[in-house]
Amino acid sequence: MSPTTRTLAATAAVGGLLALTACTAGATASSPSGDAHDASVTIGLTGEPVNFDLTTTAGSAIPQVLMNNVYEGLVALDQDGELQPKLAESWTVSDDGTTYDFVLEEGVTFANGEEFTADDVKFSLERIATDWAINQGKMALLDHVEVVSPTEARVVLSKPSNIWLYDMAGTVGLMFDASGIGDLANTPVGTGPYTVTERVTGDHISLAAREDYWGEAPAITDVDLRYFADVVASTNALRAGDVDMLYNMQAPDLIPQFEADDELQVIQGSSNGEILLSMNNKVAPFDDVRVRQAIAYALDRQAIMDAAWAGYGESIGAMVPPTDPYYEDLNDLYPYDPEKAQDLLAEAGVEDLEITFDVPTRPYATAVSEVVVSQLAEVGVTATIASDEFPAVWLDKVFTKHDYQMSVILAVEARDLLATFNNPDYYIGYDNSEIAPIVAAADAGSEEEWVDGMKEVAEITATDVASLPLFLFPNIVVADAQLDGIAGNAVTESLVLSGLRWD
Amino acid sequence: MSILTTPSGQASASAPADAAVPEPDAMRERSTKPGGSARRRRRGPNAQLVVGGGLIALIALAALVSLVWTPYDPTHAVAADRLLSPSLAHPMGTDRYGRDVLSGIMAGAQITLLVGTVSVLIGAAIGVPFGILAGMRPKRLGVLIMGGSDVVMAFPGLLLAIVFGAVFGGGTLSAMIALGIGSAPAFARVARSGTLQVMSMDYIFAARAANRSGLAIALRHVVPNIGGMVIVQCSVNFAIAVLAEAGLSFLGLGTLPPTPSWGRMLLDAQQFLATSAYLAIFPGVAIALAVLGFNLLGDGLRDRFDPKMRNR
Numbered sequence: 001m002s003p004t005t006r007t008l009a010a011t012a013a014v015g016g017l018l019a020l021t022a023c024t025a026g027a028t029a030s031s032p033s034g035d036a037h038d039a040s041v042t043i044g045l046t047g048e049p050v051n052f053d054l055t056t057t058a059g060s061a062i063p064q065v066l067m068n069n070v071y072e073g074l075v076a077l078d079q080d081g082e083l084q085p086k087l088a089e090s091w092t093v094s095d096d097g098t099t100y101d102f103v104l105e106e107g108v109t110f111a112n113g114e115e116f117t118a119d120d121v122k123f124s125l126e127r128i129a130t131d132w133a134i135n136q137g138k139m140a141l142l143d144h145v146e147v148v149s150p151t152e153a154r155v156v157l158s159k160p161s162n163i164w165l166y167d168m169a170g171t172v173g174l175m176f177d178a179s180g181i182g183d184l185a186n187t188p189v190g191t192g193p194y195t196v197t198e199r200v201t202g203d204h205i206s207l208a209a210r211e212d213y214w215g216e217a218p219a220i221t222d223v224d225l226r227y228f229a230d231v232v233a234s235t236n237a238l239r240a241g242d243v244d245m246l247y248n249m250q251a252p253d254l255i256p257q258f259e260a261d262d263e264l265q266v267i268q269g270s271s272n273g274e275i276l277l278s279m280n281n282k283v284a285p286f287d288d289v290r291v292r293q294a295i296a297y298a299l300d301r302q303a304i305m306d307a308a309w310a311g312y313g314e315s316i317g318a319m320v321p322p323t324d325p326y327y328e329d330l331n332d333l334y335p336y337d338p339e340k341a342q343d344l345l346a347e348a349g350v351e352d353l354e355i356t357f358d359v360p361t362r363p364y365a366t367a368v369s370e371v372v373v374s375q376l377a378e379v380g381v382t383a384t385i386a387s388d389e390f391p392a393v394w395l396d397k398v399f400t401k402h403d404y405q406m407s408v409i410l411a412v413e414a415r416d417l418l419a420t421f422n423n424p425d426y427y428i429g430y431d432n433s434e435i436a437p438i439v440a441a442a443d444a445g446s447e448e449e450w451v452d453g454m455k456e457v458a459e460i461t462a463t464d465v466a467s468l469p470l471f472l473f474p475n476i477v478v479a480d481a482q483l484d485g486i487a488g489n490a491v492t493e494s495l496v497l498s499g500l501r502w503d
Numbered sequence: 504m505s506i507l508t509t510p511s512g513q514a515s516a517s518a519p520a521d522a523a524v525p526e527p528d529a530m531r532e533r534s535t536k537p538g539g540s541a542r543r544r545r546r547g548p549n550a551q552l553v554v555g556g557g558l559i560a561l562i563a564l565a566a567l568v569s570l571v572w573t574p575y576d577p578t579h580a581v582a583a584d585r586l587l588s589p590s591l592a593h594p595m596g597t598d599r600y601g602r603d604v605l606s607g608i609m610a611g612a613q614i615t616l617l618v619g620t621v622s623v624l625i626g627a628a629i630g631v632p633f634g635i636l637a638g639m640r641p642k643r644l645g646v647l648i649m650g651g652s653d654v655v656m657a658f659p660g661l662l663l664a665i666v667f668g669a670v671f672g673g674g675t676l677s678a679m680i681a682l683g684i685g686s687a688p689a690f691a692r693v694a695r696s697g698t699l700q701v702m703s704m705d706y707i708f709a710a711r712a713a714n715r716s717g718l719a720i721a722l723r724h725v726v727p728n729i730g731g732m733v734i735v736q737c738s739v740n741f742a743i744a745v746l747a748e749a750g751l752s753f754l755g756l757g758t759l760p761p762t763p764s765w766g767r768m769l770l771d772a773q774q775f776l777a778t779s780a781y782l783a784i785f786p787g788v789a790i791a792l793a794v795l796g797f798n799l800l801g802d803g804l805r806d807r808f809d810p811k812m813r814n815r
Contacts (some may be wrong), residue, residue, distance in 0.1 A: 232773045251774050253586075253599060306582035307600045366760065370600055373761050374580040385759050387673060 001242040011443055036503040037482065040222035042493070044234045044243040046250055047154065047362065048227040049205075050392055051185035052196065054171050056133040058399055059391050060412045060493035063171050065205060067223060067494035069132065070111075071190035074121065075165065077414065081323055081491045087116065087175055087191060088153075097160025097444075098143075104151045108214040110177040111195045116214075118153035123147055124176045137423060138167040141152035156315065161443045162450040166415060168493060179481035193218045193498045205226065207497070219485075219501035231363050238264070239480060245479035247495055250363035252310040258478045266313070269475040269488030272321050274422070275313075275368060276467040278398075280405055282429035285355065292346040292465035295406075296334035298341035299372060300377040305471040308367035314472035318419045318462035321472050330462045341379045357383040358398050358407040360390035365408050368470060372408070399427045410473050414492050417454065421461045430466040544555050545743045552803025555738075558796025563791075566612035575603035577610040578761040586779050595785045598771060604782065607763040608789050614764045615793055618679050618748040618757075625683025626740055631689025631733055637691065637722050638698025649695065652688040660685025661747050668756035675758045678751050686740045693736045697729030731808030734792040738801035742794045 049061040054071075068076060085091075088102040108116035122145035128136055143162050146154040150378055157164060167173065180189030188196060193213045198206040209221040218255035226243055228234035231251045237243045249255075259266050279286040279295065286292055305313045314322070317330030359369040366387075373383045383406065388394040398404040404427075413419060421430045422439050430437075435457045442453020475490035485499035569577075574593075581601035589596040595604035633652065637645035664681035671677045701724060702708065710720050751757030752766025760767065765786040772782035 121613045235774070252713070253778070254774060257777060300582075303580075303582040307585055310585075310599075361755065367599075370578075370760050371580040371582075374578055374602075377578065385761070387755070387759060 012067050015228055036341065039220055039502075040224070041245065041483065041500055042224040042226055042243045044226050044228055044237055044246040045495075046228055046231075046234065046248070047391060048202070050395075052188045053184040054174075055128075055131065055184060057185075057395075058134050059395055061391060063493040064495050065196075065207075066188055066190070067174065067492065068192060068193075068496045069173060069194045069207060069494070069498070070188050070192045070196060071174040071176075072168075073168055073175060074104075075169045075173065077169045077491045079487055079489045079491060081414070081489075083169060092404075093165075098157045100155040100165070101148070102153045102155065104153060105146040105214060106151055108191050109212055110180055110189050110191055111210060112177060112180050112189045113212075114177045114179060116175065116177070116191050116245075117150040118145075118147040119150075119176055121153040121155070122147055123178050124174070127176070128172055132172075133295045135170075135172050135419070137419070138170070138172045138407075159444050162445070162447060163415070163418070163443055170414065183284065194223065198364075216498075218498040220497065222496055223500075229361075235478075244483055245477065247475075247477050247480050248490070249476040252312040252474070252476065255310070255312070255476065255478075262387060263481050265479055265481045265483075267477040267479070267486060267488035269477060269490055270321075270323060270415070271412070271473050271475040271489060271490045272323070272414045272492070273410050273473040273475070274316060274319055274321070274416075275364060275471050275473050276319070276409055276411045277368075277372065277470055278403060278404075278409060278428055278448040279465070279467050280406045280427070280429055281466065282402065283405060284366045285348070285350050285353055286405060288348045288350075289348060289464055290344045291332065291353070292377055292468070294341040294344035294348070295381075296341075296346065296381070296465045296468050297337045297374070298381065299468065301468070301470050303336075304368060304375070307371045309364065309471070309474075312474045312476065314474075316469050316472050318458040318465075319411075319420055319469050320454075320458045322414060326451045326458065326459060328455050330459060333459075333462050334465070338379050342351045345379065345381070352380055352382075352386070354382045355405045357385050358388050358394070358404040359385050359396040360388050360407070360409060362390050362399075362410070364410060364473065365390070368408050372470075400426050402429065408470075412473075412490065412493050417461070422457070422465045428467050430464070512619025549803045549806055551799045552807070555796050555799025555801070555803055558792050559800055561751065562612050562793055562796065563616060565609045566616050569606070569609035569613060573603075573606035573609050575606045577602060577606035577763045588779070589781055596779065596781045598768070598782055604768070604785055607768055607779070608765070608785055610763040611765045611768065611786065612793075614675060614758050614762060615745050615748060615790075618675060618682065619744045619797075621679040622682035622686060622744040623737050623740050625680060626686030626689050627733060627737060629684065630687035630692075631694045634691035634726055635686075635698050639697040639703060639717060639721060639725070640674070641699065645695070648691065648800075652691045655684070656688035658685070661750055662744070664751055665745060665754070665756055668751070673751075673756040673759065675762070678748055678757050682744050682747050686743065689740060690733065690736055693732050694729055697732045698725050701725050701728045731804070735801050735805045735808060738797050742782055742797035742801070745790065745793045747799065 014410040034366060035439070045064070047061045049065060051057055052062060052066060054062040054066060066486060073088050074086060074091070075083050076086040078084045079118055087105055087108060089105050091100055091102045102121065104116070104118060104121070125139060125142055125145050130143070141157045141159060141164055143156045143158045146156065148154050175191060177189055181221075191214065193209055193215065194207040195210055197208045204227065205225045207223040209218050226237070227500040228237070234243070234246055235249075235251055235254055238246050246315060255266060258264050272481055277295070277299070279292055281287060302315060305311060305315065315331050316322075317333050318328070320327050345353060357369060357373065359365050373385060376383045388397055400408050411420065420426065420428060422432045422435060424430065424432055438453050438456055442450045442457070445453065475488065477486055477488045481484055483500065484503050485501050487496040487499060551632055581600060584597050584601035585599055588598040593603050593605065595608065596609070597603055606683040633648050660682055663685045664678050667677045667681035668674070707720060707724060710724060715723070720788035748757055748764070749769065750767030752764040753770045755770065757766055758764035769783055772779075772786070775782050
């Protein structure tokens with residue numbers, strides 16, 4: 001090749017690089033043709049489960065797929081966040097609040113053909129203390145389960161609890177079969193309307209509707225969950241009609257474009273998910289409350305939401321979304337005040353602070369981190385970003401080994417105030433000696449006492465800046481306009497599929 | 504993206520090495536071209552050299568100026584100023600965080616030049632000594648060295664960098680080291696072919712007859728005579744490194760945020776192509792100009808140095 005040809009070739013290669021980049025958004029071709037839909041749906045998601053064992057593996061990716069779809073609990077939350085009967089058709093609570101009598105649905109079978117009975121309730125709940133690796137605290141009050149009859153189960157708690165039944169609508173309340181737990185990581189066996197038929201790591205998970213489901217048969221019989229590491233790839237797939245719906249869409253700046261497209265619908269559902277700037281309370285410098293408070297003063301949370309997420313979201317001042325019964329507006333607890341931040345840092349003796357900021361490889365996290373780093377620099381805090389592959393590396397390093405100083409994560413669990421802060425062994429490492437007695441008293445008290453107690457807990461943890469919730473994350477769903485029954489409100493981690501149908 | 508940058512990186516990684524080997528036939532052919540005599544070329548102004556040098560000087564200037572001054576802090580996010588189209592206040596507009604793109608391009612030149620320089624130095628420091636050794640001991644040792652070099656060369660530099668990023672964590676340092684190691688075989692080839700030529704010269708026989716040691720011959724005769732070719736290779740590999748760094752950053756394996764990098768600016772621009780295309784155009788043009796500049800510079804330098812080689 002002559003020198004000039006080579007130069008031209010190299011330049012053409014660079015041009016090609018540009019052109020290719022341009023292509024990625026150029027695929028605005030036809031949206032889903034939409035006429036003849038069969039009974040299948042392809043859903044685009046981000047954040048793939050590393051396995052299917054939600055009893056030992058943390059994170060929302062597994063319950064997103066399995067909860068309410070493959071596994072079911074005695075109770076479930078509806079789209080308004082209200083408790084509804086599921087495998088239990090009814091229940092009564094004793095006057096002292098410690099005994100729950102559940103009447104179970106009849107004719108329910110697990111996907112392996114076994115019948116669902118009160119024995120399974122006993123097996124599933126009592127197994128949590130011995131075999132689960134996470135969330136055991138939520139079942140700590142369980143004393144024992146009595147099998148009254150095959151369709152009647154009596155759950156006895158060691159003391160009354162305002163939270164327990166609500167928690168039963170989460171992962172700890174899911175029902176397992178004794179013969180179906182041999183390979184939880186790969187073969188989940190539940191009573192739900194779907195079973196997992198295929199899992200291709202790095203690509204997709206396929207679910208198929210069960211023919212012997214006890215409840216109403218779902219209209220969609222085949223669901224493909226496709227996982228995208230890249231936001232642009234996922235939105236292009238939607239535009240090209242390769243996926244029918246993007247759930248928890250991570251490109252807020254594209255919303256106006258989608259809204260302008262008649263063949264698509266945009267749903268902005270409510271969410272329990274807080275973007276949490278987590279600080280490791282057990283290591284320097286965040287073991288000093290003044291440093292954490294300084295961070296809270298240093299960050300302009302509204303500006304972070306505006307810059308990182310195009311203003312979509314909701315400001316919160318504590319780890320409590322406005323939809324929770326014990327919500328209180330604590331937004332003004334730490335107004336943006338960089339000078340105060342600098343004073344507090346000086347008081348703590350850590351001017352020119354240098355920290356490492358572990359950022360999971362999720363679009364919201366990288367976006368938020370860039371703005372946070374910029375704002376921290378204003379008060380003299382140098383935050384060096386370390387990029388952690390999500391979920392595997394982040395869960396291992398930050399969540400499990402607590403090997404971090406500061407991180408940022410979307411905490412999607414419902415009512416996760418206590419899970420986050422009332423456990424000194426959690427990755428936040430917040431010293432809960434002050435709130436633990438309040439929590440215990442509130443949980444055992446009347447509903448009013450509970451609400452008051454939880455408000456107090458929210459206020460204490462927010463004042464201590466146990467960690468800093470930045471804003472409430474919007475659950476944005478973009479879908480084919482003809483797709484109905486989308487569960488757009490993210491009331492739990494679960495993406496409920498059974499209501500979906502084509503118009 | 505990786506599909507595209509890998510082959511181009513690969514192709515140009517091997518092409519310059521081969522092209523730089525001054526095959527006697529090719530040299531003769533070139534010298535017989537009308538108007539292409541070595542003497543005239545050396546005297547007259549070389550357009551490639553001037554344009555290439557000019558582009559590189561521009562980028563170097565931007566990098567130097569950005570060390571002390573940029574219009575805005577390139578990492579400072581201003582929520583109110585996000586996604587502004589190019590204007591007088593922001594000649595290249597602002598990005599999704601409200602950061603000034605021009606400032607980012609200027610500061611990004613630092614990373615571009617740093618990665619290019621360090622990876623080329625690493626590549627030359629490893630490749631040239633081995634190449635000279637292989638050229639001076641062409642029998643068994645030479646075969647062994649060049650065999651090893653071919654093995655490394657078979658491994659695309661970008662892939663090596665991705666593996667490095669996965670093992671040692673992404674970042675500028677691991678990218679520079681991986682790209683440096685990946686470019687070493689190209690230097691080894693150039694150095695070996697040059698050495699082979701030099702070793703057949705009469706003055707080497709003379710030096711040998713005078714009982715000069717191998718090291719002395721290498722330093723006194725070989726290095727000065729292949730220097731020009733190595734410099735040409737440096738320039739070419741610089742271009743490759745610039746492109747590779749941009750590619751790695753685009754994949755999220757290169758320079759970590761918030762340090763401005765042209766590749767990551769392209770990455771961030773992706774979802775705004777329909778609405779704010781300028782976000783992709785400016786860093787894209789910057790990368791293209793840098794690559795073009797170093798390639799032109801390499802071509803121009805070759806035209807300078809090759810005739811010298813022939814005349815000796």
